[in-house]
Amino acid sequence: MDHASSASEHDDQLAAHPAVFRTLLSLTKPGIILGNLISVTGGFFLAAQATVSPVRFLATLLGVALVIASGCVFNNVIDRDIDARMRRTRDRALVQGLISVPMALVYATLLGTTGVLLLYLLANPLAAFFAILGIVVYVGLYTLWFKRHSVHGTLIGSLSGAMPPVIGYCAAADRFDLGAAILLVIFSLWQMPHSYAIAIFRLEDYKAASIPVLPVEKGIEAAKRAIVRYIVAFAAATVLLSLTGHAGHGYLVVAGGTSLYWLHLALSGYRRDDDEAWARRQFAFSIVMVMVLSLMMVVDFGLSFADDQLADASYRALALLRTSG
Structure with a gap:
């Protein structure tokens, strides 16, 4: 082989590395990861009680x-x-044969094992437990069975979707308490209208794949009614965080207001003929909703930290005055 051929082959190999990296990255669905990390942050700071270990x-x-x-x-x-x-989804890497199934399985196993070990060693075993529970529910129950065979698959999937903020909370608090349980309920309820909205504007895709989501099995009107019911339940659950003392008044006002607006958007679906456009608006606002919730949990942490600092400064000032006197 001459030097020119060797150089060309070397260049081809170098060019292939970015393509392999992009393929491996695409399998992990980075957008989903980023969205979930926002809720992890909210859960962590909600439980941190003004004390954070970086x-x-x-x-x-x-x-x-x-x-x-x-x-x-x-x-x-x-x-x-x-x-x-x-x-x-027909252009995904495994559908197109860009990566082999055995390689993908090894890749998934390495990712999951490394993630659980990090949580176990550097957070706590409880956070690792909920991470394992989440992946078992998502892969073992939802993906392998309920998604394909039951209209209740969305509900099962919502449990795994609610795990990230719970993991964040447990990682900071080192316990599963009422606050963590309320977070689990809030984010499970949030998943339902979010997922039903996707199923409405992707209805033809779900029909083509024979996935028994609610709009396919019971119709769009039934899905609209379910969306309204779940948003009402979600709004009530968000209030519980403040009523039980786990979040402050700022969180209550903002989360309550945005929940009511989400309900308004849902009810407007009964007056619209374009179900797809309405569902896309529902979906878009559901993303805004979860970001607002998570942000307010972090803001509450900041306000709590400021209050603690102010109280500490006041205590030191009073002690100094007494000493001076």
Whole structure:
């Protein structure tokens, strides 16, 4: 082989590395990871009580990111037959044969194992437990069975979707208490209208793949009614965080106001003929909703920290005055 051929082959190999990296990255669904890390942050700071360990926080973010990535890769492997029938997903790497199934399974296992170990060693065993529970529910129950066979698959999937903020909370608090339980309820309820909205504007894809989501099985009107009911329940659950003393008044006002606006958008669906456009608005605002909730949990942390600092300064000042007197 001459030097020119060797150089050309070397260049081809170098060019292939970015393509492999992009393929591996696409399997993890980075957008889903980023969205979930926002809720992890909210849960962590909600439980932090004005005390944050930077190492534990970063380990929690990275650990959850790796576990979610693992679940997404497993999902790509299991759903490759479904993905091939859906317009939105037919270009995914496993459908196109850009990566082998054995390699994807090894990749998913490494991601998940590394993520759980990070949580176990640098956060706490409780956070690792909920990470394992989340991936078991998502891969073992939802993806392998309920998604394909039951209209209740969305509800089962919502439990795994609610795990990231719970993991964040448990990582900071080192316990599962009422606050963590309320977070689990809030984010499970949030998943339902969010997912039903996707199912409405992706209705033809779900029909083509024979996925028994509510709009396919019971119709769009039934899905609209369910969306309204779940948003009402979600709004009530968000209030509980403040009523039980886990969040402050600022969170209550903002979360309550945005929840009511989300309900207003849902009710407007009964007056619209364009169900797809309405569902896309529902979906878009559901993303805004979860970001607002998580942000207000962080803001509450900041206000709590400021209050603690002010109280500490006042105490020191009074002690100084007494000493001076």
